Amino acid sequence: MSAAARKGHVQIKDVSVRFGSKGRMTEAASRVSLEVQPGEFVSIIGPSGCGKSTLLNIVAGFITPSEGEALLDGQPIGGPGADRGVVFQQYSLFPWMTVRKNVEFGLKMKGLGQNQREAAARSLLGMAGLLAFENHYPDQLSGGMKQRVGIVRALATSPQVMLMDEPFGALDSQTRTVMQEILTNMWQQLQLSVLFITHDIEEAIFLSEKVYVMTARPGRIKAEIPIPLPRPRTPEMTASPTFQALVRQLKALIREESLAAMGGELDNGGLQGIDHQFSHDGMKALI
Amino acid sequence: MSQAAPSSRPSPRPPPLFEDAAHASAVPAPVGLARLEDTLRPVPVDAPSAPRGVWAAGLRQQLPGLLMGAASLCSMLLFWHLATTYRWDFYIRFTNIPTPWEVAQKMVEVNHSHKFITNVGMSLRRIFIGFALATVIGVALGLAIGRYKLARGLLFPAMEALRPIPAIAWVPISIMLWPDNEVSIVFITFIGAFFPILLNTISGVQAVDDVLLRASQCLGARERQIMWYVVLPGAAPQIFTGLAVGMGVAWVSLIAAEMISGQFGIGYFTWEAYSLISYPEIVLGMITIGILGLMCSGLIRFVGKALMPWLAYGARAGSMR
Numbered sequence: 001m002s003a004a005a006r007k008g009h010v011q012i013k014d015v016s017v018r019f020g021s022k023g024r025m026t027e028a029a030s031r032v033s034l035e036v037q038p039g040e041f042v043s044i045i046g047p048s049g050c051g052k053s054t055l056l057n058i059v060a061g062f063i064t065p066s067e068g069e070a071l072l073d074g075q076p077i078g079g080p081g082a083d084r085g086v087v088f089q090q091y092s093l094f095p096w097m098t099v100r101k102n103v104e105f106g107l108k109m110k111g112l113g114q115n116q117r118e119a120a121a122r123s124l125l126g127m128a129g130l131l132a133f134e135n136h137y138p139d140q141l142s143g144g145m146k147q148r149v150g151i152v153r154a155l156a157t158s159p160q161v162m163l164m165d166e167p168f169g170a171l172d173s174q175t176r177t178v179m180q181e182i183l184t185n186m187w188q189q190l191q192l193s194v195l196f197i198t199h200d201i202e203e204a205i206f207l208s209e210k211v212y213v214m215t216a217r218p219g220r221i222k223a224e225i226p227i228p229l230p231r232p233r234t235p236e237m238t239a240s241p242t243f244q245a246l247v248r249q250l251k252a253l254i255r256e257e258s259l260a261a262m263g264g265e266l267d268n269g270g271l272q273g274i275d276h277q278f279s280h281d282g283m284k285a286l287i
Numbered sequence: 288m289s290q291a292a293p294s295s296r297p298s299p300r301p302p303p304l305f306e307d308a309a310h311a312s313a314v315p316a317p318v319g320l321a322r323l324e325d326t327l328r329p330v331p332v333d334a335p336s337a338p339r340g341v342w343a344a345g346l347r348q349q350l351p352g353l354l355m356g357a358a359s360l361c362s363m364l365l366f367w368h369l370a371t372t373y374r375w376d377f378y379i380r381f382t383n384i385p386t387p388w389e390v391a392q393k394m395v396e397v398n399h400s401h402k403f404i405t406n407v408g409m410s411l412r413r414i415f416i417g418f419a420l421a422t423v424i425g426v427a428l429g430l431a432i433g434r435y436k437l438a439r440g441l442l443f444p445a446m447e448a449l450r451p452i453p454a455i456a457w458v459p460i461s462i463m464l465w466p467d468n469e470v471s472i473v474f475i476t477f478i479g480a481f482f483p484i485l486l487n488t489i490s491g492v493q494a495v496d497d498v499l500l501r502a503s504q505c506l507g508a509r510e511r512q513i514m515w516y517v518v519l520p521g522a523a524p525q526i527f528t529g530l531a532v533g534m535g536v537a538w539v540s541l542i543a544a545e546m547i548s549g550q551f552g553i554g555y556f557t558w559e560a561y562s563l564i565s566y567p568e569i570v571l572g573m574i575t576i577g578i579l580g581l582m583c584s585g586l587i588r589f590v591g592k593a594l595m596p597w598l599a600y601g602a603r604a605g606s607m608r
Contacts, residue, residue: 060505082507092502096520096597105516106506139600157506 006038007073008160008193010059015068016218017054027218028054031068034212034221036161036193041184043196043204045250046214046222047258052197054219056165059195060086072161082106085154089166091146093138099149100125100134106157120156128152144175148182161193168203177235180206184233201250205243206233213253216260223253385567390574393567402556407575409551410541413469414583417476418537425481425533426526429488434518446485454479454540458547472544472552479540480533487529491522524598527591531584538580553579 017029028051036042044052057063058070061080070077072084080086093102103121112120125131128148138146147167154162168176184207187194198204204211205227213223227246229237237243364387369375371386385393397403431438432446454475461471495518503517545554557572592598 060501062501062504080501080504082505084505086502086505088498088502090496090498092496092498094499094502094517094520095601096523096595105503105508109503109507109509109512137597137600139597153506 006191008036008038009071009073010036010161010193010195011071011074012055012058013069013071015055015058015065015070017051017058017063018066029065030218030220032214032219032221033068034224036195038160038193039191040210041187041194041196041208042210042212043198043208044212044214045198045201045204045254046219047216047254047260048199049217050214050257051217051219052214053165056086056163056195056197059161060084060163082110082157083159084161084163085157085159087147087150087154087162087164087167089169091138091143091150091170093146093149093153095138098135098137099130099141102138102149103153103156105153110157124152124156125149142175143171144179147171147179151183151186155190159192161195164194164196166197166199168200169198176203181235183207188232201247201254202238205229205246205250206238211250213250214257216257222257225250383566385570389567390570393571394574397568397571406551406553406556407579410545410553410579413473413476413541413545413552414534414537414579417473417541418480418534420473421477421480421484421533421537422530425484425529426488429485429526429529430492430514430518430522432485433489433492433522434514443489446482450482450486454536455543455547458544461544462548468548468550472541472549475544476537476541480537483532483536484526484529487525487532488522491525491529492518494525495521520595523595524591527587527595530587530591534583534587535580538576538583542576 012032012034015029015032016027018025018027020026032051032055034042034044034055044055046052054063058065059072059077061077061084093099094105097105100118100121103124104117107117107120122131122134125134128151130145130149130152133141133145133149138149141149147170151162151167168179171179180203187207194207196204196207208227211225211227212221213225214220215222225246229240229242367384368387370381371384375381428438428442428446432443433439457475457478458471461474462468465471465474499517499521500513503513508516541552542554542557545552546558549555549558553572553575557569557576560566560568560572
């Protein structure tokens with residue numbers, strides 16, 4: 001299969017997003033361009049409030065850019081749809097449906113009959129090791145399991161793109177590591193395009209082919225870092241020199257932005273001012 | 288929830304994949320997701336069940352409460368008995384109040400009377416018609432007002448203007464509005480139930496988590512499907528709260544309407560007993576009203592639990608909000 005024929009090509013071209021009315025306008029994203037090739041795993045990383053979720057919401061179809069355009073396979077994105085599977089940071093399973101009914105939901109919306117839906121949902125749940133829980137309600141599951149069901153539900157409609165907005169943000173670190181492994185294996189099997197939002201540097205490197213680093217608000221793309229680690233990715237790789245070098249590089253980039261995001265008081269006389277005055281007084285005392 | 292329950296009962300399903308890590312990893316799974324079976328354990332949460340022994344333990348736990356409840360009721364009866372038998376009269380007068388025994392005799396007596404049964408039947412019919420109308424209209428309007436700005440802008444101010452008027456205050460207008468007495472009583476009952484149902488539905492709709500709405504859109508749901516599969520079940524717990532409150536207010540309104548303008552009905556029966564100086568029947572009417580009200584709200588709770596099984600597990604487990 002040639003890359004050109006495959007689907008799931010996401011392009012964001014010169015996109016700016018502004019919220020609010022004239023007087024109190026905030027710019028969430030400013031002239032952002034990025035691209036997810038068909039079958040590519042791309043992460044966006046940046047300080048909180050930099051507008052990374054805004055970009056994902058544009059691709060999901062929840063937000064229309066104020067300027068620029070967002071394309072899926074060359075077509076402008078109009079609104080939300082089942083061709084893009086979304087996994088949210090908050091648990092988003094319908095509490096009133098059992099695990100299987102949650103997974104069936106997208107197929108039901110497509111108009112599939114009960115038998116087909118059930119068979120499809122059961123095979124997906126079986127692959128995810130969740131079949132034993134098909135008749136459980138979401139509130140009976142742990143956080144990691146809920147998020148797995150969420151991923152399975154998003155996959156059920158066979159989307160070309162998966163959009164994941166800090167999907168493991170609410171999980172404890174052990175569960176999180178396991179989920180990352182599951183996701184990277186799954187991605188290799190399914191060859192989906194993935195746009196993944198995170199603020200976790202190791203997570204972004206471990207999962208991705210390419211990481212975009214965003215600046216503090218208004219978010220711009222500060223750097224585009226290719227991740228040359230081989231596949232399949234294994235947890236042992238996180239100890240490799242390449243991985244560690246990437247972590248250091250990204251940490252340095254993010255640190256600058258986090259400091260900037262914490263506001264003017266840090267660079268405009270905040271810490272420096274205190275520091276300055278302190279050393280001054282200290283000097284006086286010494287003299 | 289009992290920790291021992293899962294192991295003591297035979298599993299209705301084949302052994303869960305998670306428990307069987309060695310077996311699972313020996314079979315190459317088609318998708319890498321299966322790997323997590325090695326690492327993730329299921330949470331030992333099981334459906335609430337009633338294995339033997341739990342009942343006995345539950346009874347033992349609740350015994351003090353049951354005893355206190357019995358003592359509370361008995362002392363009320365005893366007070367009633369003493370006050371009426373000895374015709375206590377100290378500013379508050381028990382001279383004309385029937386004794387418990389007289390009321391109990393009356394209760395047996397009216398069981399054979401066609402009149403009493405008819406009255407109860409009439410009241411129940413009015414409640415059910417008025418309440419059913421209030422449920423249908425209240426929930427439908429509540430869904431629309433809760434979800435659509437246009438409906439909210441056009442309907443809500445009018446609803447808010449009418450809401451503070453108690454149902455009983457509608458009695459004279461209702462008699463003028465409707466062609467016959469029966470319809471006007473049903474209307475009063477409807478008004479009583481309508482506003483609690485409407486308001487709870489609105490706030491239930493507005494409380495539906497936005498992420499669920501977005502998730503359903505991403506899965507291809509259209510507006511009508513979102514309404515039916517997401518908004519309605521999402522608001523359901525609060526709708527049922529509205530139904531329970533509405534049922535209470537419906538009874539209050541019904542009894543008042545029957546007393547004022549009625550022919551037939553348990554409220555009319557009670558008031559008529561007063562006019563005819565048939566005092567035991569007054570108390571019998573009161574008790575009947577209480578029991579009917581209790582049965583109706585019990586019915587709503589029962590239906591709510593049957594329709595919303597997922598609430599048994601949530602953070603709000605055990606309550607219907």
